[in-house]
Amino acid sequence: MAYYNNKKEPVEEIETTVWSCTSDSCSGWMREDYSFETEPTCPLCHAEMTKETRVLPKLS
Numbered sequence: 001m002a003y004y005n006n007k008k009e010p011v012e013e014i015e016t017t018v019w020s021c022t023s024d025s026c027s028g029w030m031r032e033d034y035s036f037e038t039e040p041t042c043p044l045c046h047a048e049m050t051k052e053t054r055v056l057p058k059l060s
């Protein structure tokens with residue numbers, strides 16, 4: 001997932017609520033909209049997850 005200075009296909013980015021893994025050694029995260037549990041665990045390491053806001057490409 002790389003973005004270049006290419007204006008041909010601008011990607012609209014919006015602030016998105018995501019669940020982020022609390023483990024320092026893990027970069028797991030998921031979009032809140034894609035999680036079906038109120039307090040999901042990390043799909044990679046099964047640690048607790050915490051909500052945070054990231055700027056992500058808008059889903060069509």
Ligand SMILES: [Zn+2]
Nearest residue numbers: 021026042045
């Ligand atoms: Zn994790």
